[in-house]
Amino acid sequence: MRNMVSDAPRTTLTAFYWAFILYLLLPLTLMMAMSFKDANFVAFPIGDWTLDWYAKVMQDKQFLEACLYSIMIAAASTLAATTLGTWIAMLIVADGIRGRTIIFALACLPAVVPGMISAISLRIFISTIDMPTGTAAIILGHTVHAVPFVVVMALTRLRSMPRNLVDAARDLGADGVVAFFRVTLPYLGPALFGGMIFCVLLSIDDFVRTFFLGGYRPTLPMLIFAKVQGGMSPEINAMATIVLVVTAAVGLYAEFITRRARTR
Amino acid sequence: MSDKLTTTRRTALKLFGTGAAVLAMPSIIRPRPAWAENGVLNVTTYDKFLPQEFLEKFQKDTGIEVRIRLTDDQGKQYNLLTAEGTNPSTDMVTVAGHRYSQFISSKLLQPLDTGKISNWKNLNTAYQDAPWARIDGNLWGLPILAGYEGLARNVDYVKEAPSWEIMFDPQYKGQTSYIVSDFMTIAMQYLGHDGDFVTYAGKPEIAQKATNEARDLLIKHKDMVRKYYDAGSEVQQMFINEDIYLAHSWSGPAAKLIMDGHPIQLSVPKEGTFGFCYTLNVVNNAPNAENAYKLLDAILASPEVGAAMTRQSGYSSTMNGVADLLNDREKLASTLSQEEVDRIIFFSSINRDMKNEMIDRATAEVKAA
Amino acid sequence: MVNSNTIAGDAAGRSASIPKYSTGIARIVNSAIYRHTLGAAVESPIGRVILLAGVPLIWLIMLHIGPIYQMLKISLLSHYPVQPGVESHFTLDNYAIFFRESLYFTPLIKSFIFATAATAATLVVVYPVAYYVAKIVKPEGRSKALLLLLVPFWAGELIRTFSVIMLLANRGAVNVLLREIGLIDRPIPMLYTSFSLGFGLVYLICLYMLLPLYSAIEKIPGQYLDAAADLGAGPFTRFRRIILPLSKDGIVSGCSLVFLTCIGVFATPMLLGGPNTVMFPETISGFFHGASDKWPVGAAFALIMLVTALIAAGIFMRLVGGKKGSAI
Numbered sequence: 001m002r003n004m005v006s007d008a009p010r011t012t013l014t015a016f017y018w019a020f021i022l023y024l025l026l027p028l029t030l031m032m033a034m035s036f037k038d039a040n041f042v043a044f045p046i047g048d049w050t051l052d053w054y055a056k057v058m059q060d061k062q063f064l065e066a067c068l069y070s071i072m073i074a075a076a077s078t079l080a081a082t083t084l085g086t087w088i089a090m091l092i093v094a095d096g097i098r099g100r101t102i103i104f105a106l107a108c109l110p111a112v113v114p115g116m117i118s119a120i121s122l123r124i125f126i127s128t129i130d131m132p133t134g135t136a137a138i139i140l141g142h143t144v145h146a147v148p149f150v151v152v153m154a155l156t157r158l159r160s161m162p163r164n165l166v167d168a169a170r171d172l173g174a175d176g177v178v179a180f181f182r183v184t185l186p187y188l189g190p191a192l193f194g195g196m197i198f199c200v201l202l203s204i205d206d207f208v209r210t211f212f213l214g215g216y217r218p219t220l221p222m223l224i225f226a227k228v229q230g231g232m233s234p235e236i237n238a239m240a241t242i243v244l245v246v247t248a249a250v251g252l253y254a255e256f257i258t259r260r261a262r263t264r
Numbered sequence: 265m266s267d268k269l270t271t272t273r274r275t276a277l278k279l280f281g282t283g284a285a286v287l288a289m290p291s292i293i294r295p296r297p298a299w300a301e302n303g304v305l306n307v308t309t310y311d312k313f314l315p316q317e318f319l320e321k322f323q324k325d326t327g328i329e330v331r332i333r334l335t336d337d338q339g340k341q342y343n344l345l346t347a348e349g350t351n352p353s354t355d356m357v358t359v360a361g362h363r364y365s366q367f368i369s370s371k372l373l374q375p376l377d378t379g380k381i382s383n384w385k386n387l388n389t390a391y392q393d394a395p396w397a398r399i400d401g402n403l404w405g406l407p408i409l410a411g412y413e414g415l416a417r418n419v420d421y422v423k424e425a426p427s428w429e430i431m432f433d434p435q436y437k438g439q440t441s442y443i444v445s446d447f448m449t450i451a452m453q454y455l456g457h458d459g460d461f462v463t464y465a466g467k468p469e470i471a472q473k474a475t476n477e478a479r480d481l482l483i484k485h486k487d488m489v490r491k492y493y494d495a496g497s498e499v500q501q502m503f504i505n506e507d508i509y510l511a512h513s514w515s516g517p518a519a520k521l522i523m524d525g526h527p528i529q530l531s532v533p534k535e536g537t538f539g540f541c542y543t544l545n546v547v548n549n550a551p552n553a554e555n556a557y558k559l560l561d562a563i564l565a566s567p568e569v570g571a572a573m574t575r576q577s578g579y580s581s582t583m584n585g586v587a588d589l590l591n592d593r594e595k596l597a598s599t600l601s602q603e604e605v606d607r608i609i610f611f612s613s614i615n616r617d618m619k620n621e622m623i624d625r626a627t628a629e630v631k632a633a
Numbered sequence: 634m635v636n637s638n639t640i641a642g643d644a645a646g647r648s649a650s651i652p653k654y655s656t657g658i659a660r661i662v663n664s665a666i667y668r669h670t671l672g673a674a675v676e677s678p679i680g681r682v683i684l685l686a687g688v689p690l691i692w693l694i695m696l697h698i699g700p701i702y703q704m705l706k707i708s709l710l711s712h713y714p715v716q717p718g719v720e721s722h723f724t725l726d727n728y729a730i731f732f733r734e735s736l737y738f739t740p741l742i743k744s745f746i747f748a749t750a751a752t753a754a755t756l757v758v759v760y761p762v763a764y765y766v767a768k769i770v771k772p773e774g775r776s777k778a779l780l781l782l783l784v785p786f787w788a789g790e791l792i793r794t795f796s797v798i799m800l801l802a803n804r805g806a807v808n809v810l811l812r813e814i815g816l817i818d819r820p821i822p823m824l825y826t827s828f829s830l831g832f833g834l835v836y837l838i839c840l841y842m843l844l845p846l847y848s849a850i851e852k853i854p855g856q857y858l859d860a861a862a863d864l865g866a867g868p869f870t871r872f873r874r875i876i877l878p879l880s881k882d883g884i885v886s887g888c889s890l891v892f893l894t895c896i897g898v899f900a901t902p903m904l905l906g907g908p909n910t911v912m913f914p915e916t917i918s919g920f921f922h923g924a925s926d927k928w929p930v931g932a933a934f935a936l937i938m939l940v941t942a943l944i945a946a947g948i949f950m951r952l953v954g955g956k957k958g959s960a961i
Contacts, residue, residue: 176681226311627923
């Protein structure tokens, strides 16, 4: 490994990486610091510090419910979008498929439609198929939005997947389905991991589709958007900080578990 | 200044309803029989407009389950109702004044039957049958909050702002902000035209000429602008961060900053401005219209709801008895001198199509310039 | 994240006897239910086609086209929603408006230039980061390095935008700091400029570039680079001749994601731009948000944007991916 890249580029890249991390984290640190501000609007200087906003958020039943509801929707739409996206990507790279470009363009379509238009058209669409608004409709909307991202991510690896991998499995008697689960899917791992991250992020960032497709149980972004409308208060920062800390903790824990499982 | 405030406060408050208790406030919510009917009521409104305790009490008293859909702007409500057509998923919406006639002309609301609201008398008389509210012979909503388009300034940097002229003063170059479409109509007033288009009915040429003049003024002074904003939270943040010293702002967001002790003042410049009300409206074909009326009635019976709305939005309540629940700073934030109150014209419902069409287009032209 | 080599090795090491898998898969594959359903389908050619294409095509046609078809219908009407007493008829006028007036044409061009610039900037900034994580960090540290990059995104778009505002505003962290240490006595206006827009845009969107690049670079076998180094190739040559071509799929994917999102959807970064950063999505939403609502015109414009954006992305893929290299 060491002789592969001489040290100068390596040091530069390391420095660049940390500079980039700083760029990502610095504004967020400010955001988190603001959650301790004892005032109704965020601003510098912070002046008096308080934990009141956290106390308020922790006691806010609506916040907790919104978080759980958002997690549920995100999980369901991620599962659906990852499955469908991978499937579509498999179709795009399959042998002897005509009209790949069209299939690919179709798959990307929802990623280009502005939120409001997507929301309106989905709302009209579900009423034409007599689907009621509610959780199922929200999950459907989020899935439609996320599928293109999974397709594109899956293609980053599928397009250049060594053919001999699947062929070898086939030679060993695996049928197409088994070869997919045993060979292709693991090979897609990092790409699908990225795709799933996108799905979750798109789902927990979505406000407008949720509003149009259900919306009487607020999701986290609905709650946050509605609160921002009344003014940018440190309460919102406290909410975001809690979400950040919890996801970071969960991420670290998951990393720890998988690493331990691997070394065993 | 403070002298003027005290002598004229009462009349000002009468219009904006935070004080001047003309009618006695009912001291308690009348105990209601627990209606046997089990129903739901779907309300689309802003965060904290309907306080939790009030909702819990209402649900307990009536057995109606109230479901709230939180919104953050008017466009979403309008587009949602339009997309849903004749099968709305919401019974009640919260409409801002500049959208009132749009909702009505799109047949999204049903006429309000004030006979079904026994507490209608608790509404400030100025709003019980206001000329702007009556369209096609009907009232269409319960006015809950009143506001106006003001000139907001940071008093640490701008002492006086008697005229909209100051928005074009090179001294404040790059330190102003406004919502383009709203400020366009103000610019028309400033130029001596009719920014509300009422007098332009049937005279499109004159209207277009007046609009174009305002448009050209805004384009010429584009360098005055730090940012064109859309949401109240944006203008608040720009003031707090001192990115701007002057802005055209709806009174609510600016008043919230005043309530919070920031060095902001609101004024109504001599060329005048526009006023409007937020209304709660029963949706056309609402599945639970009867329950909606019950909620409207309960809201009028509880001044604390009006107070919560004022605190949350910064606008003045239209309901009697609310002022007693506000502290001095909250009251002051929504107080104007009589002279200024007189300069406020409420948005009319006449000639809306021409106004919207011309203003929207001119807005696009300013932004693209 | 299993390394490809181990899989190949795994498969080769397995005995060649017909289906004899370990673990749960064996149980499923050998079960009667599987053999009569999926197993049977895979055996016949038609079954295979249906299995591969059925669900994706149904989904694409129903849910990707379905909703947009509603927009298409609206875009061809003279009035929508149809008011009582108003006749709504078929028309192409909503599309003609776009071509008739430069007022609407200019923002689209601006949007394209903006999206292209944003894509290029994001690529340049993010590529080294992705390369560092995929190839320089040791495998056991990789997920931690990735995690550090991912965490900031969980705060949500809106909050992240506000945090950029808090950094760059006249009374934001940077200006306050500069004033404290006496470098300036008047704040430098950084917010609501092209600088803040670029800063915030890359800040918000970099993940869409990072993950595709990472997933593409990660799979480049280390031996290739070693071999090249043995043959005397310097770092730059190795990058240009091996890494860059082999990470092409990631570049294509990342660029198309960033480009497409920038052009159509991304409204939040506009909160950071000044009065001269009006883009086409804002023009479109004006037709839905403005007081004179004109859904048909807005719908027509949205479709125009959709088609041009997809064509542009397609051309880009052809240019970068080449006919042979990309399956598209």
